[in-house]
Amino acid sequence: MTSRIDSRKFNRINRRELLKLTPVIALGAFAIPALQTPLLKAGLGFSDWASAKLFRSGHLAFTFDDSQLTPFSKFPINDYDVDDPGVDLDNWNLSVGGAVGKAGNYSLAQLQALPKFTQNTRHVCVEGWDAIGNFGGARLSHFLKMIAADLTARFISVECADDYYESLDMATALHPQTLLCYEMYGQPLTREHGAPVRLQIPTKVGYKQAKYLTSLKVTNVLTRVGYWEDQGYSEYYSL
């Protein structure tokens, strides 16, 4: 038995059903300039929070055969200022400070004395391209133990010869594939690729993997996160 109602009641029902959809209008907040910036910042922050929750210390990035390597001559070089900031390689050292027991200057030879690990891993750029490279260096976790770093601290922050700067969460810093890299394809890093030492982190996006390192600090507080992050890119950006 079909119920029958008059058209005015039907119109009231229709209006009520339509009003139920008003939550959709809430999305319009993103179009309001004053609200857009905080909303997008909150959204990106949520993505970063989810990324940190998804990170597993024991999970390794894929490694590849030598046959799968991108040829060295075709391995891209990115920078924000110059390819070669003119590092004085003869007198280089890494200036270490912050929450560490053995602050001071560390030479390349001291890094090279730590066990060397080489890995064929995929480098992913935020722009969208990727390349598979061969990288060699000391594990950052071993270096952190060498400098008696406080491993309960939250961050590592680094500075570079070209005024680039970056930071890393401690969990990623301790990951076995995170390297203080000083070789590519069996040769010392070239100037354009970050000589003498760069971060190489297959579990992070390319911009986190700072080149031509000059200083490293262990800290719980970051006054600035990273060159690109401070312009609005993701702070955590793990792969």
Add this chain to the structure above:
Amino acid sequence: MTSRVIEIDNPKTGEVVEAVYEHPFIVRLCHWVNAVSLFVMVGSGLQIFRAFPSFGAKIPQKDLIHWPKALAIGGWLGGALQWHLTFMWIYIGSGLLYLGYQTFSGNYKQVLFVPRDIPGVWPMVRHYFFFGPKPPTREAYNPLQKHAYTSAIILGILSVLTGFAVWKPVQFSWLAWMMGGFHYARIWHFIIMWAILAFLFGHLVMVVLHGWNNFVSMLTGWKKDPQYTSK
């Protein structure tokens, strides 16, 4: 689930018209939220694509297409990523709410394409595109619609899975591996987007062609004069 059928009596004209409740609130809510999110995901995705509009090597870079900035959202790579990584949660959330509701309410039967629907597809195609006769309307969605909407849902799920593989090729390494690795996952993600846009084009054409009463049913849930009555 039986659709609610009522008769509407216009006291002024004496006209009596049937109406059927086709779309529950959650379905309508998710439809519109997802429509807005999809718009933002495609727009910001294209701006992200503009940063490296190629699926080949970086050196030498050979661009596939120069997508205009005016037809993208975000203005620059950083901005586009903010939109994309924010709205992905709204897109996924509305998708999951829709799938959960359809499954647990039993309302999925209205839209899910099943083998029984296969014989009905060709007559609908012939009617729409080749001047064939109009097959009788027996239910809310004809077999071709069910096919289209079921495909769209599958494409939506694939857009999320390929997106996850591009976003986290290390943490979701098995997912990325199934797609051929990060490099190919990015290609699949792009292809799936175009497939969704192809569906969207057809969908919008059909919505326009099927008139106001049909469109209103996705706003209020009720379709006047449906030309079929569900038992």
